[in-house]
Amino acid sequence: MAHEKILAFDTVSSVCSVCIYDGQYHSFETTTSYGHAGELMPLVHRALESLSYSLQDMDAIVVSLGPGSFTGIRIGLSTALGLSKGSGIPCYGVDSLLSRIYPYEGKIRIPLMDARRGNVYGASYGVVEKEAFNGPFLELIEELKASGSKEEILFIGEKLENFHEDAKALKNHRFLPAKELAKGVIQAYQEGKATRDLRPIYLREAEAKQRLEAKGC
Amino acid sequence: MLILGIETSCDETAAALVKDGRSLLSSVIHSQIPIHQPYGGVVPEIASRSHVERIDAVVEEALKRAGKSFEEIDGVAVTQGPGLIGPLLVGVSYAKGLAYALEKPLIAVHHLDGHVAANYLAFPELKPPFLALILSGGHSHFYDVVDYGDYRCLGGTRDDALGEAFDKVARILGLPYPGGPQVEKLAKKGQARYSLPKTMLEKGSLDFSFSGIKSAVKNLYDKLEPGQREKADMAASFQDMVFTIVKEKLAEALVQTSHNKVVIAGGVASNERLRHMMQDLNAKVFFPPLSICTDNGAMIAGAGYYQLQKGETAGLDLNAQAGLSL
Structure with a gap:
């Protein structure tokens, strides 16, 4: 039986990542930081063309829904919606924290993204489980210490140098780079973790809304 | 020639179908006014979030009201700027994906050219x-x-x-x-x-x-x-x-x-x-006319038609520009 062919992309962090699955994973990435708006569609085209596929050969389009860069999330999702509408190919979304754990095996895998001011978007998969959250990294450290687990903790993400010092409170841990982002998106889809509910996962209200709510309106 | 116009430069998510730059077949506008009212003005992040939630349904509704299928479209026109960058990027990204999937020309329209072109829809004699x-x-x-x-x-x-x-x-x-x-x-x-x-x-x-x-x-x-x-x-x-x-x-x-x-x-x-x-x-x-005086997709489709006539199409690397000049 022919393999299901899948086109996926991830634009929620600085790297623009595209992957096509046709029995094998073919990954394509750009090196510029946050150039998604101009680069995503040319990269999708290049990926399809280099494998001699047209969009219509695909059976599914899968996109990373966040958390991550708000603008990046919307560029990816808007593009996926347009591609899907024009082609009739069904579109799915996956959580971008979950998709980032796939390159690594481990007992505790914690994908992280810098959410500024000491905060992270994160989740924990494995012996210690924690749902996707947006909060202070230090609180996560305290929870991990309190869990009593002796297993090695894998922190997975890009540009997390600011958090290395705080993580020293944990004895057994490593920081590993997030990589092949769109491949992880496809793997999450293949494990049945994708949704047809194509709403961005921001994990945080717009700042103006936070301020308004703080005023009790 | 049938053009789909998409406009998301500020606080309206809009799409429309226009024939030959002059005849309006449908126009759908989702206004965000109630969403921004508590803030006393347009909040770009909140506007961007609303656009991405609505754009797919707004475009679909524009096609439905015109009684047309996507295959019948000859081009996808979208506002490239000027406007708010977050909102603009939703329309531009969507239009790029749609045009690519349909294998139809993508047309990048200046928002102000659109406002002027709104008049072509209402006044056949205006040239x-x-x-x-x-x-x-x-x-x-x-x-x-x-x-x-x-x-x-x-x-x-x-x-x-x-x-x-x-x-x-x-x-x-x-x-x-x-x-x-x-x-x-x-x-x-x-x-x-x-x-x-x-x-x-x-x-x-x-x-x-x-x-x-x-x-x-x-x-x-x-x-x-x-x-x-x-x-x-x-x-x-x-x-x-x-x-x-x-x-x-x-x-x-x-x-x-x-x-x-x-x-x-x-x-x-x-x-x-x-x-x-x-x-x-x-x-x-x-x-x-008042119905196409404020932001709408019809004016973008109208302006897009004349650009396409001149062969002015955009590439897949099209980017939104907040400060685009005319």
């Missing part, structure tokens, strides 16, 4: 060359429209755009967002009895300056005791003064360019008092 005056929240500029999509700027505001001045005066008077229609409504109940500065700048200049008039309203408001403030009179005074300036500048622009046709477009052009005051100019004056 360039003519004079255009765009009055919106971001622009107050005169253009010599040499050909479809070919603009020469003759002058523009040096500070606030007229729509922006309306919004600021609305805030001074304690009126809710969006301020323009609120000032207009209030002005109907008032008399233009307050004296405000008539800023005309140098002789013959086609530039505007509205910030001094707005400040004069603020000073007047602050000077009067709460019981003495006739807000309706203030609104009427502001409105009549800015439109008097607009009219005199417009007369000057007609003389300078020798045009006998003028198109007045942009959100402020929906103001009834403006429309009334421009009646007796020495030229044929065109205002777009």
Whole structure:
């Protein structure tokens, strides 16, 4: 039986990542930081063309829904919606924290993204489980210490140098780079973790809304 | 030739289908006004979030109302700028994906070209060359429209755009967002009895300056005791003064360019008092119908048609530009 062919992309962090699955994973990435708006569609085209596929050969389009860069999330999702509408190919979304754990095996895998001011978007998969959250990294450290687990903790993400010092409170841990982002998106889809509910996962209200709510309106 | 137009530059998610640049088949607009009202103005992040939630359904509805299928479209036109970058990126990204999947041309449209093109939908006899005056929240500029999509700027505001001045005066008077229609409504109940500065700048200049008039309203408001403030009179005074300036500048622009046709477009052009005051100019004056005067997809489709006629299509690397110039 022919393999299901899948086109996926991830634009929620600085790297623009595209992957096509046709029995094998073919990954394509750009090196510029946050150039998604101009680069995503040319990269999708290049990926399809280099494998001699047209969009219509695909059976599914899968996109990373966040958390991550708000603008990046919307560029990816808007593009996926347009591609899907024009082609009739069904579109799915996956959580971008979950998709980032796939390159690594481990007992505790914690994908992280810098959410500024000491905060992270994160989740924990494995012996210690924690749902996707947006909060202070230090609180996560305290929870991990309190869990009593002796297993090695894998922190997975890009540009997390600011958090290395705080993580020293944990004895057994490593920081590993997030990589092949769109491949992880496809793997999450293949494990049945994708949704047809194509709403961005921001994990945080717009700042103006936070301020308004703080005023009790 | 059938063009789909997509517009997401500010606080309307809009899509429309237009035939041959002149005939409107459908126009769907999802307004975000209620979403932004608690903030007293458009919040870019909140606008962007709403656009991405709505765009797919808005586009689908535009097709449905026109009774057309995607295969029948000859091109996808989208607002590239100017506008808010987050909102613009939703429309541009969506349009790129859609055009690619349909294997149809992608057309990048300037928002102001769209406002002018709205008039082509309503007036079959209107053709360039003519004079255009765009009055919106971001622009107050005169253009010599040499050909479809070919603009020469003759002058523009040096500070606030007229729509922006309306919004600021609305805030001074304690009126809710969006301020323009609120000032207009209030002005109907008032008399233009307050004296405000008539800023005309140098002789013959086609530039505007509205910030001094707005400040004069603020000073007047602050000077009067709460019981003495006739807000309706203030609104009427502001409105009549800015439109008097607009009219005199417009007369000057007609003389300078020798045009006998003028198109007045942009959100402020929906103001009834403006429309009334421009009646007796020495030229044929065109205002777009109210339904396509504020931001909409039809005007983008209309402008896109003429670009496609000239072979002006965009590549897959198209990016939104907040400060795109005409």
